[in-house]
Amino acid sequence: MLNRKKIEAVCPVKDIMARYGDKWTMHSILLLGKHGTLRFSELKSSIEGISQRMLTVTLRALQEDGLVKRTVYAERPPRVEYALTPLGESLLEQLVLLSEWAHAHLDEIQKARKQFARKEKQKI
Amino acid sequence: MLNRKKIEAVCPVKDIMARYGDKWTMHSILLLGKHGTLRFSELKSSIEGISQRMLTVTLRALQEDGLVKRTVYAERPPRVEYALTPLGESLLEQLVLLSEWAHAHLDEIQKARKQFARKEKQKI
DNA sequence: CTGGATCCCCTAGGATACTG
DNA sequence: CAGTATCCTAGGGGATCCAG
Numbered sequence A, B: 001m002l003n004r005k006k007i008e009a010v011c012p013v014k015d016i017m018a019r020y021g022d023k024w025t026m027h028s029i030l031l032l033g034k035h036g037t038l039r040f041s042e043l044k045s046s047i048e049g050i051s052q053r054m055l056t057v058t059l060r061a062l063q064e065d066g067l068v069k070r071t072v073y074a075e076r077p078p079r080v081e082y083a084l085t086p087l088g089e090s091l092l093e094q095l096v097l098l099s100e101w102a103h104a105h106l107d108e109i110q111k112a113r114k115q116f117a118r119k120e121k122q123k124i
Numbered sequence C: 001c002t003g004g005a006t007c008c009c010c011t012a013g014g015a016t017a018c019t020g
Numbered sequence D: 001c002a003g004t005a006t007c008c009t010a011g012g013g014g015a016t017c018c019a020g
Helices: A004-008 A012-020 A025-035 A040-046 A052-064 A086-123 B004-008 B012-020 B025-035 B040-046 B052-064 B086-123
Strands: A037-039 A068-073 A079-084 B037-039 B068-073 B079-084
Touching: A012 A025, A012 B012, A012 B025, A012 B086, A025 A037, A025 A040, A025 A052, A025 A079, A025 A086, A025 B012, A037 A040, A040 A052, A040 A079, A052 A068, A052 B086, A079 A086, A086 B012, A086 B052, A086 B086, B012 B025, B025 B037, B025 B040, B025 B052, B025 B079, B025 B086, B037 B040, B040 B052, B040 B079, B052 B068, B079 B086
Parallel strands: none
Antiparallel strands: A037 A079, A068 A079, B037 B079, B068 B079
């Protein structure tokens, strides 16, 4: 059993998950972590299915929280680059851990799903 | 800089976050982790604002993935108890880590938000 | 190229009423 | 008590057009 005291103070996770657990934020952080620096258009084409608007919204939120740094170059046509800040990288590390958990237990989860499906079928 | 190779294989996080990062799943896992075993009605009253329907849906998804165990007692009135499985507890451990990250960087994030707000104000 | 502004649809999820 | 079934609304997010 896990240390109970630690769980007491766990409430901020909810905020974190609510803030970064949406449809696109993950993709963005992971991509930026992987490539270091990316332009708006590079992100847009890398994140399959994202709309212009949502990429803007997502990046703005990350920038607002200080997880992503936005750099504008005064050129024609304009160039804007995004990169993780140290703070963003530290979150990325946690996400990698979470990802390792996912990898380690993916099979187990899928097996559970199949078994659950079988049980449901029996009932009917 | 973070180890790039690890990030390559990070995709499952997106699924995990998409699956467990919704409005109520966190609350449920954390509560079950904290109390060990809870009845449906206990969960409902503990998770402020959750509707009957969403608690059912949430618990069913967790049960389906093998993160939560559902036990029905043949009594009148009926009693149903929920508890984390070992798999569920292992996810909880990751969430606790994530929570510790949140705690550690909450101030930093809020400071970044305020600074961002000031900059926006200047523009206008 | 990078985004801001608008319109609009779709679905997550709340409220309510009903069963075992 | 522990759900299921229906109905219905708010807002997330897509499509499109415009601007610097």
